[in-house]
Amino acid sequence: MASQKAxxxxxxxxxxxxxxxxxxxxxxxxxxxxxxCPACVDHMLNGHDGMIVGR
Ligand SMILES: [Zn+2]
Ligand SMILES: [Zn+2]
Structure with a gap:
C-alpha cells in the first residue's frame, strides 16, 4: 500500500x-x-518530461 508521502x-x-x-x-x-525498472531507467536516460510537480 503506497503511503501518502509517496x-x-x-x-x-x-x-x-x-x-x-x-x-x-x-x-x-x-x-x-x-x-x-523500465520507467525509472527511461526517466534516468530521457528526463522527467511533463511529470515534474509545479510546472
Ligand atoms: Zn521504477
Ligand atoms: Zn522521473
Missing amino acids: LNPPKGECRQCWYHAYASNEAHKHLKPRED
Missing part, C-alpha cells in the same frame, strides 16, 4: 520517480528481483 511529491520532484522511490515495493512489484 503519492504527494513536493514541488520540483518528478511524480513518477518520487512514487517509485517512496513506494518502491509497490511500484516495482511486477519486476523480477534485480530487474531494472
Whole structure:
C-alpha cells in the first residue's frame, strides 16, 4: 500500500520517480528481483518530461 508521502511529491520532484522511490515495493512489484525498472531507467536516460510537480 503506497503511503501518502509517496503519492504527494513536493514541488520540483518528478511524480513518477518520487512514487517509485517512496513506494518502491509497490511500484516495482511486477519486476523480477534485480530487474531494472523500465520507467525509472527511461526517466534516468530521457528526463522527467511533463511529470515534474509545479510546472
Ligand atoms: Zn521504477
Ligand atoms: Zn522521473
